[in-house]
Amino acid sequence: MKTLVIVDLQNDFLNGGSLEIPNANKIIKPINDILDNYDLIVATKDWHPENHLSFSSNHEGKRNGDTIRINGIKQVLWPNHCIQDSDGSNFPVELDSNKIDKVIYKGMDSGIDSYSGFFDNAKNKSTGLSEFLKEKKVEKIDYVGLATEYCLKFTALDSVSEGFYTRVITKCIRGIDSNDCRFAFEEMRSQGIVLI
Numbered sequence: 180m181k182t183l184v185i186v187d188l189q190n191d192f193l194n195g196g197s198l199e200i201p202n203a204n205k206i207i208k209p210i211n212d213i214l215d216n217y218d219l220i221v222a223t224k225d226w227h228p229e230n231h232l233s234f235s236s237n238h239e240g241k242r243n244g245d246t247i248r249i250n251g252i253k254q255v256l257w258p259n260h261c262i263q264d265s266d267g268s269n270f271p272v273e274l275d276s277n278k279i280d281k282v283i284y285k286g287m288d289s290g291i292d293s294y295s296g297f298f299d300n301a302k303n304k305s306t307g308l309s310e311f312l313k314e315k316k317v318e319k320i321d322y323v324g325l326a327t328e329y330c331l332k333f334t335a336l337d338s339v340s341e342g343f344y345t346r347v348i349t350k351c352i353r354g355i356d357s358n359d360c361r362f363a364f365e366e367m368r369s370q371g372i373v374l375i
């Protein structure tokens with residue numbers, strides 16, 4: 180079963196969004212163009228409550244980009260983004276989202292972030308993605324989406340550790356910081372992820 184996972188392709192990460200990623204809109208058309216190559220299309224959605232710990236607005240005296248440490252886990256602070264049922268959490272209208280078979284939600288627990296589409300950042304709780312894919316007998320997965328050095332990377336790394344043959348389609352991803360993206364590419368490659 181040819182399977183594609185689209186990571187966090189949501190308005191808040193796109194042009195004009197609260198956590199806008201440079202040139203992110205450029206991946207929408209190339210993603211639309213490959214959708215018909217797949218038998219199964221899954222999308223993840225960052226899906227935060229308003230009181231989520233990753234929002235700097237929920238920490239007095241903190242600003243976007245600051246980092247805090249909670250229960251031993253480093254947390255970058257972000258602008259409010261992808262709040263449940265807000266327009267910023269929606270797929271962009273330009274995406275052929277009618278072709279998506281399953282949406283996996285993550286980041287709902289106000290006390291912990293979830294960059295990966297598989298597990299929260301403490302690796303304590305599954306989102307159900309791995310169980311869903313294994314039930315469908317999926318063995319190989321291609322990944323596209325946002326952001327290269329955060330949710331895309333952590334999702335792909337967990338994909339490998341869950342035993343899936345994992346590829347990332349590089350023309351269909353974008354990141355926040357070009358240096359961090361270079362490190363992310365190296366890390367993904369070193370873990371056996373195929374970058375195409």
Ligand code: VGL
Nearest residue numbers: 187225325326329330331
């Ligand atoms: C993401 C920062 C905060 C992502 C999500 O989708 O890469 N980045 N929440």
Ligand code: ZN
Nearest residue numbers: 225233261286
């Ligand atoms: Zn988030």
